[in-house]
Amino acid sequence: MLARVTTVALEGLEPRRVTVEVDLRSGLPNFTVVGLADRAVREARERVHAAILNAGLEFPARRLTVNLAPASLRKAGPHFDLPIALGILAASGQVPPAPLEHVAVFGELSLGGELRPCRGALAAAEGAARWGLRQLLVPVERLEEAALVDGVEVLGALTLGDAAAVLRGEAEAVAPTRARSARADEPAVLDLADVRGHADVLAALTIAAAGGHNLLLSGPPGIGKTMLARRLPTILPPLHRDEALEVTRIHSIAGLHTTGGLVERRPFRAPHHTISASGLVGGGAPPLPGEASLAHHGVLFLDELSEYPRTTLEALRQPLEDGRVGIVRGQRTAIFPTRFMLVAATNPCPCGHAPTRRCRCTEADLARHRRRLSGPLLDRIDLLIHVQRPAAADLARASPSTSERERHRVLEARARQEARLAGTAARTNGQMDARVLRETVVLAPDAERPLREAYERGQLSARGRDRTLRVARTIADLAGSERVRRAHVVAALGYRQDADVEQAA
Numbered sequence: 001m002l003a004r005v006t007t008v009a010l011e012g013l014e015p016r017r018v019t020v021e022v023d024l025r026s027g028l029p030n031f032t033v034v035g036l037a038d039r040a041v042r043e044a045r046e047r048v049h050a051a052i053l054n055a056g057l058e059f060p061a062r063r064l065t066v067n068l069a070p071a072s073l074r075k076a077g078p079h080f081d082l083p084i085a086l087g088i089l090a091a092s093g094q095v096p097p098a099p100l101e102h103v104a105v106f107g108e109l110s111l112g113g114e115l116r117p118c119r120g121a122l123a124a125a126e127g128a129a130r131w132g133l134r135q136l137l138v139p140v141e142r143l144e145e146a147a148l149v150d151g152v153e154v155l156g157a158l159t160l161g162d163a164a165a166v167l168r169g170e171a172e173a174v175a176p177t178r179a180r181s182a183r184a185d186e187p188a189v190l191d192l193a194d195v196r197g198h199a200d201v202l203a204a205l206t207i208a209a210a211g212g213h214n215l216l217l218s219g220p221p222g223i224g225k226t227m228l229a230r231r232l233p234t235i236l237p238p239l240h241r242d243e244a245l246e247v248t249r250i251h252s253i254a255g256l257h258t259t260g261g262l263v264e265r266r267p268f269r270a271p272h273h274t275i276s277a278s279g280l281v282g283g284g285a286p287p288l289p290g291e292a293s294l295a296h297h298g299v300l301f302l303d304e305l306s307e308y309p310r311t312t313l314e315a316l317r318q319p320l321e322d323g324r325v326g327i328v329r330g331q332r333t334a335i336f337p338t339r340f341m342l343v344a345a346t347n348p349c350p351c352g353h354a355p356t357r358r359c360r361c362t363e364a365d366l367a368r369h370r371r372r373l374s375g376p377l378l379d380r381i382d383l384l385i386h387v388q389r390p391a392a393a394d395l396a397r398a399s400p401s402t403s404e405r406e407r408h409r410v411l412e413a414r415a416r417q418e419a420r421l422a423g424t425a426a427r428t429n430g431q432m433d434a435r436v437l438r439e440t441v442v443l444a445p446d447a448e449r450p451l452r453e454a455y456e457r458g459q460l461s462a463r464g465r466d467r468t469l470r471v472a473r474t475i476a477d478l479a480g481s482e483r484v485r486r487a488h489v490v491a492a493l494g495y496r497q498d499a500d501v502e503q504a505a
């Protein structure tokens, strides 16, 4: 007797259709799994065996062969347990085969026969919808997540016994409740109102948030750099639905997403400088997303930038350049998107006090520090901000703004950008490619002049010129101006030139 159950293998973020074929014939009791399965899948045998018995069902004492097709596709993860178990029950006549023709099945089993939540339910649901299957059967903990996908009915079950009863038509599946969002209604605890002084840094933070630009905060210790960066998410707009689905899918596959529902907040990832290159950009077998992908559509914050080993920062080159990383495993490549805002903070020198006279570093110290920062990253920084020690009077005064006020400005500037960029691949000025940039940012001669002069003085590279234009566009958007004027270009250059100079040094 042969039974077939449809399930999914995940290749990076992509669902691939897999058919679990279960063949049962007379012979000595035996249970083999074939079809390029990893260790977790081979271990499914033990879990499935115990789960079937503990669910009060019968484990056939015959020759049992499970084939995961197509054999060319690598199968990883524990979510093959449930489809294998249901395939065995179908092959042994304990559930009818007909309903399995239009249901995809996804879930891990405990030895006791309970269904356990596992990674990637959203991607599985997208696969089921794409393949035209009517239903997807998942552990109840993953119901809300899978139900985010339109076009497929999601069924939840608590145990293997329940799943079998649903297929027999003897019990109702658990239906998803209204898809909750994973944005817990926790009050925002951080606010820019906590930060005294730094009106200029706040202005730059708002520009970065409005246009999705990369930002480096450089300054002496203990003046609020980390504090400012951690408050950036409080002024970012919520995710669009398509972005939220993508973020949820990535976080689900990484096993970070435990609350069900949709992730609506922009991610803010702050990996420590001891992180490995593969932890940062993704890796492993099977490949899992790294911090750069977990920060997709959000912020990747590298605090104490000069502490990160050069090799770690080098690994960010491709994700920053292409907006995605490819992880090669054998003949196949898993692709993870990495469109994040890079925010970094650093001291300007090892002692932290350059360029003031309090700096006690040697020339060699300074040169080493500069070398660490330059190269892969400094080139991609749009806004370089020298954070100054706030004046004593400013520390006594109320903060110059609040998160609510700045967020409002950001939202307005984003609305302008989205209207202008409709029909292009970009949503923010920071995402404009060179062609869109040429078409959307046209400067009058007097606005062009400061750019040309900076370029001729060697203070601006060609890439730096484009980055300046994008930032100038955002400054104009925040000012409510459809034209990019000379003042906007000059302001953008002010955030940029130092970066090019340091780059050249």
Ligand SMILES: Nc1ncnc2c1ncn2[C@@H]1O[C@H](COP(=O)(O)OP(=O)(O)OP(=O)(O)O)[C@@H](O)[C@H]1O
Pocket: 194, 195, 196, 197, 198, 219, 220, 221, 222, 223, 224, 225, 226, 227, 228, 345, 346, 347, 390
């Ligand atoms: N401008 C400020 N307004 C209010 N509090 C501040 C300010 N600057 C620093 N603080 C206080 O000092 C603490 C340390 O600030 P923070 O960690 O942001 O400094 P930093 O610039 O990142 O220093 P380091 O270079 O050592 O990392 C903050 O948690 C906050 O309590």
Ligand SMILES: [Mg+2]
Pocket: 225, 226, 227, 303, 304, 345
């Ligand atoms: Mg700090």
Ligand SMILES: [Zn+2]
Pocket: 349, 350, 351, 352, 353, 354, 358, 359, 360, 361
């Ligand atoms: Zn120093």
